[in-house]
Amino acid sequence: MGRAHATHEGVQDRPASRRPRERPDTREGTAAALLMLQRTAGNQAVARALAPSPRVVLQRSPFSDWAKKDVASREAAGGLAAEGPLSHFVANAVMFARDNPDKSFKDLASLLFERVALLLRLIGSAPPELEFVDSGALGVFNRVQWKIYINRDGDNGKLKGKKLSELTAEQLGDAADTIYHEARHSEQFFRIARMLAGKGESEASITATTSIKPDVVTAAKQRPLSGGPDTQKLVEEAEGWYDITAGPYREYKEGIQDLSEPANALLAAGEKIIVATQRGPLKFDLKDAVGKMATGITKVKRAFLHPSTPDSIKRPAFRIVQSHTALTQLLGNLGFAISDNDAVTLADLAGELHTNRMDAYKATAHEADAFAVGGRVSAAVKSKAGGGP
Secondary structure, three states: OOOOOEOOOOOEOOOOOOOOOOOOOOHHHHHHHHHHHHHHHOHHHHHHHHOOOOOOOOOOOHHHHHHOOOHHHHHHOOHHHOHHHHHHHHHHHHHHHHHOOOOEHHHHHHHHHHHHHHHHHHOOOOOOEEEEEOOOOOEEEEOOOOEEEEEOOOHHHOOOOOEHHHOOHHHHHHHHHHHHHHHHHHHHHHHHHHHHHHOOOOHHHHHHHHOOOHHHHHHHHOOOOOOOOOOHHHHHHHHHHHHHHOOOOHHHHHHHHHOHHHHHHHHHHHHHHHHOOOOHHHHHHHHHHHHOOHHHHHHHHHHHHOOOOOHHHHHHHHHHHHHHHHHHHHHHHOOOOOOHHHHHHHHHHHHHHHHHHHHHHHHOHHHHHHHHHHHHHHHHHHHHHOOOO
């Protein structure tokens, strides 16, 4: 017979022909059983049998606790960096991939974007729009357009034609990380605009200074952020993000970005020169890449030499300049014929310069924050998708 079901009044249906059976009195049988247990297994066994059943403790969801708070409290808890929204996002990523093995990466990205857009609304931040593209990196946030651009085929097309069931735990974690990372950038810039509004800046001034889309600035002006017992940390974070993206250290950040493509070209040429039989032509590839670094290096040098630049910028800037100088000097001293030792040294210096640039990029205030938050997402997704705790 099928299971009983609830009616629209919430009362469980029962067959009318059956009367409830009376429960038999089992007290006498229980006493006899306990006496037998005592005789055969001892008093400790009886004590265990009489002990109350352990209580089932239902764990409270970090997300439900966070979502019950008001908007200001959700943001004060860290916004997207709080455990509540982050764990909710991770759970959605893992469950969608498990429940939809035949779906594509684009399907997953669409779902995750919807989830993170909801989370942004819950902290009073303006969600960006989503636009899929056919090339490039997995995801990029653009504050001018207020959009997150996602490659429909994954990072540089590496997931093209793949079903979610074919993605490794690492690929799934990296995808979730990137989308959350870029959404965190949108939260950062919206808070920067609110911080500037709290300092009395006009919409026109905020737009001109930050390049944030005007209608987003208008929304930020409606929620100005000023320092106070519950908001001072939020203001200080926003000030740090502002300083590196639109304030006094903006040129340094631009310099690091200017170095990106030539540093990649430098690394590729350095890897080739070790195994090449004709190394002379590759020397010119290295020189060409180093030459294209001139603008970026000039900006980084200015930041390093400025007396008011903080050590958090001076140290990575110095390492970039040092690597660039050593590589330039070695290239200037080499002839057309390059020995094995010199080829190894060139490759090492090219790799060192590439690493130092990337480290400097990740150390900037807004990127350090986004990489930390995204890294937590990645680790959690990889653990859960890979069968971890």
